[in-house]
Amino acid sequence: MLTLVESVNMALDHELDQDPEVVLLGQDIGKSGGVFRATAGLFAKHGKDRVLDTPLAESSIVGVSVGMASQGMRPVAEIQFMGFIFPAFNQIVTAVARMRNRTRGRITLPMVIRMPYGGGIHAPEHHSESTEALLAHIPGLKVVIPSNPGRAYGLLLAAIRDPDPVIFLEPKRVYRTEKQDIDNDGEAYPLESCFIDREGSDITLISWGAMMRETLQAATQMESEGVSCEVIDLVTISPIDVSTILESVEKTGRCVIIQEAPRAGGIASEIAAELSEKALLSLLAPIGRVTGYDTVMPYYRAEHRYMPNTQRIVDEIRKTMEFQ
Amino acid sequence: MPASKKSLLKKHETTSSLLPVADTIANFEIRYVQFLNAQAKIVNELPDFANDNDCLLELYRVMKTLQMFDHKVLLLHRMGKIGTYTGTLGQEAVGAGTASCLRNEDVFVPYYRSATDLYVRGVKLHEILLYWGGDERGSNFDDPRLKHDLPIPISIGTQLLHAAGVATAIKLRKQKDRAVLTMTGDGGTSEGDFYEAINIAGAWNLPMVIVINNNQWALSESNTAQTACQTLAQKAIAGGIEGIQVDGNDVIAVKATTQTALEKARNGGGPTLIEAVTYRLCAHTTIDNMDSYVDKQKYNSAAEQEPLIRLKKLLQTRELLDDSKERELELAIKQEIESEVEQFLQTPPPAPGDMFDYLYASLPERVAAQRDEVIQRENPDADIS
Ligand SMILES: Cc1ncc(C[n+]2csc(CCOP(=O)(O)OP(=O)(O)O)c2C)c(N)n1
Ligand SMILES: [Mg+2]
Numbered sequence: 031m032l033t034l035v036e037s038v039n040m041a042l043d044h045e046l047d048q049d050p051e052v053v054l055l056g057q058d059i060g061k062s063g064g065v066f067r068a069t070a071g072l073f074a075k076h077g078k079d080r081v082l083d084t085p086l087a088e089s090s091i092v093g094v095s096v097g098m099a100s101q102g103m104r105p106v107a108e109i110q111f112m113g114f115i116f117p118a119f120n121q122i123v124t125a126v127a128r129m130r131n132r133t134r135g136r137i138t139l140p141m142v143i144r145m146p147y148g149g150g151i152h153a154p155e156h157h158s159e160s161t162e163a164l165l166a167h168i169p170g171l172k173v174v175i176p177s178n179p180g181r182a183y184g185l186l187l188a189a190i191r192d193p194d195p196v197i198f199l200e201p202k203r204v205y206r207t208e209k210q211d212i213d214n215d216g217e218a219y220p221l222e223s224c225f226i227d228r229e230g231s232d233i234t235l236i237s238w239g240a241m242m243r244e245t246l247q248a249a250t251q252m253e254s255e256g257v258s259c260e261v262i263d264l265v266t267i268s269p270i271d272v273s274t275i276l277e278s279v280e281k282t283g284r285c286v287i288i289q290e291a292p293r294a295g296g297i298a299s300e301i302a303a304e305l306s307e308k309a310l311l312s313l314l315a316p317i318g319r320v321t322g323y324d325t326v327m328p329y330y331r332a333e334h335r336y337m338p339n340t341q342r343i344v345d346e347i348r349k350t351m352e353f354q
Numbered sequence: 355m356p357a358s359k360k361s362l363l364k365k366h367e368t369t370s371s372l373l374p375v376a377d378t379i380a381n382f383e384i385r386y387v388q389f390l391n392a393q394a395k396i397v398n399e400l401p402d403f404a405n406d407n408d409c410l411l412e413l414y415r416v417m418k419t420l421q422m423f424d425h426k427v428l429l430l431h432r433m434g435k436i437g438t439y440t441g442t443l444g445q446e447a448v449g450a451g452t453a454s455c456l457r458n459e460d461v462f463v464p465y466y467r468s469a470t471d472l473y474v475r476g477v478k479l480h481e482i483l484l485y486w487g488g489d490e491r492g493s494n495f496d497d498p499r500l501k502h503d504l505p506i507p508i509s510i511g512t513q514l515l516h517a518a519g520v521a522t523a524i525k526l527r528k529q530k531d532r533a534v535l536t537m538t539g540d541g542g543t544s545e546g547d548f549y550e551a552i553n554i555a556g557a558w559n560l561p562m563v564i565v566i567n568n569n570q571w572a573l574s575e576s577n578t579a580q581t582a583c584q585t586l587a588q589k590a591i592a593g594g595i596e597g598i599q600v601d602g603n604d605v606i607a608v609k610a611t612t613q614t615a616l617e618k619a620r621n622g623g624g625p626t627l628i629e630a631v632t633y634r635l636c637a638h639t640t641i642d643n644m645d646s647y648v649d650k651q652k653y654n655s656a657a658e659q660e661p662l663i664r665l666k667k668l669l670q671t672r673e674l675l676d677d678s679k680e681r682e683l684e685l686a687i688k689q690e691i692e693s694e695v696e697q698f699l700q701t702p703p704p705a706p707g708d709m710f711d712y713l714y715a716s717l718p719e720r721v722a723a724q725r726d727e728v729i730q731r732e733n734p735d736a737d738i739s
Pocket of ligand 1: 440467508509510511538539540541542543567569571572573634638
């Protein structure tokens with residue numbers, strides 16, 4: 031039985047074993063095993079040429095990964111927290127996302143940038159935000175978010191093997207909340223499609239990352255009130271698997287999207303826009319959104335007010351179901 | 355001329371001069387390399403390659419080619435045939451001197467003003483024109499020997515970390531005899547990525563050479579606006595790597611220094627930062643007007659020190675070049691440039707779907723639909739399968 035962070039570790043270990051071009055780099059990921067222990071034991075097992083402690087410089091971590099990947103290596107970079115991605119943002123936007131395009135396919139970047147994200151762990155400033163939409167807005171990247179241990183394993187394998195750069199966001203609030211039995215079989219999951227976690231007929235709930243927990247709880251609660259919820263784990267927030275979502279909403283006629291990130295300009299907005307363009311005539315109610323608020327993520331004494339919870343999701347489902 | 359500004363530290367009493375210090379714990383110095391001064395006087399014993407006449411003639415040919423190319427691109431720009439181009443006029447020795455030291459197995463990581471290096475490396479002038487003519491295919495170099503070389507980046511400083519990454523790959527793969535050469539402008543040394551690059555190059559002892567094309571200008575800003583450093587070479591000290599300044603208008607000095615630094619890198623001796631001091635004799639780009647910020651007198655005196663004049667004098671002393679040989683050379687270069695320009699002008703625009711075709715290995719469904727739309731708008735009868 032493994033936690034999400036342990037399954038990340040197992041996937042990294044598996045790929046280090048399988049492919050000599052895979053190299054991990056990041057701050058404190060070597061002997062220490064990373065602040066969340068995602069790389070625990072890997073330095074000891076694979077050595078200093080496979081698991082590199084970098085200087086404390088995010089642009090270096092990403093920029094150097096670009097150079098390594100341009101020569102056919104498969105760097106897997108760790109950014110300690112998503113709140114510290116910004117020094118590397120220039121590299122992500124101007125190099126990572128566009129090298130294949132810039133060279134008309136001559137140079138490609140098979141690299142992964144992983145980082146923990148999201149709130150709910152009572153951490154200091156910049157350790158709790160969910161800024162996935164900033165990354166999803168950049169053409170040329172894939173942005174992938176696992177919601178449970180099994181998915182973390184299968185999706186990370188796929189991300190490392192992908193010929194293009196993948197941003198891999200790990201919902202740190204659920205790093206250790208759930209354990210699953212996972213075979214270390216090297217079986218990758220597809221990055222192109224979302225997962226239907228629960229079939230239902232009255233309403234489609236769409237979420238990703240840590241919010242899948244509350245979303246599934248809300249679905250269970252609504253079931254007892256006689257509302258059948260279909261629950262979709264979006265997984266890849268860019269590019270979005272629109273057809274699976276569309277098929278579900280055409281069936282149920284109702285949709286609520288749940289995200290931890292602020293509301294304005296988020297992934298939920300993007301999904302809602304797609305649905306309003308493509309499924310208008312199937313919709314029986316306005317598309318609902320349960321999101322974080324459009325304010326600065328509060329420090330942890332107040333973060334519970336900011337984070338969407340099961341009650342807020344239940345309320346939104348009821349509202350959507352009652353719409354006439 | 356060595357470029358060393360007055361130190362700000364001398365203006366005031368320093369903190370340490372006011373304190374009873376216990377010891378001096380580190381000393382640094384920056385050396386300056388020059389063989390052929392602006393008067394074409396040989397000021398140091400020449401390196402071996404400088405006694406190889408063919409080598410010097412080839413360096414001269416390259417520099418002459420880029421000099422003539424610069425003028426040609428300006429004309430093309432005035433005719434509306436090409437957009438922005440970042441010229442190399444006056445800086446040809448930095449490009450020729452550095453790139454001529456590279457072997458096929460080395461990797462070159464350019465910046466946008468690296469046209470001379472790219473040309474020496476084997477990139478065709480029509481590819482350079484294609485790139486600046488707004489066509490990504492210019493970075494899909496024809497020459498298969500260049501498959502590891504990176505394309506021109508526009509975001510200043512980013513390339514230096516890519517070079518560090520390439521050098522990391524070389525080092526991790528334990529490939530001896532390979533090194534990375536990269537470049538930046540003087541303004542680029544103010545960027546965070548520059549400092550990060552010299553830092554990680556030093557911390558990881560990477561096989562790389564960073565050349566600063568110090569052409570005195572960052573667009574309209576002079577060096578004084580950029581830094582209080584007396585030299586740019588001394589920035590290396592902060593990264594714990596070797597920094598050296600070289601006369602960037604003396605192609606022999608640039609080549610000798612780069613060659614030595616690359617050899618050191620290939621042998622595990624680590625990185626070097628080379629500041630090549632030169633002068634930008636063209637505007638920042640074809641769309642820039644430098645009259646508002648360049649002092650005409652200083653410009654004229656810089657023009658007298660440009661790199662071709664002194665090399666030509668040396669070649670004349672050695673009786674390798676006279677007026678008729680020079681005309682012959684110019685004619686040959688003119689023909690090459692004309693044919694490359696022709697090839698550029700004849701290159702049809704990219705196909706309508708091209709802007710989507712290299713986004714990912716396989717195009718996501720959503721984006722594929724957008725691609726289809728673009729193709730169909732341009733050609734309603736197109737078969738988009
Ligand atoms: C990160 C970034 N900021 C600003 C610019 C706009 N810009 C283009 S060239 C230039 C001046 C650069 O000067 P320098 O580094 O000395 O190189 P040079 O052009 O003189 O070769 C500026 C500000 C840019 N391309 N990238
Ligand atoms: Mg400059």
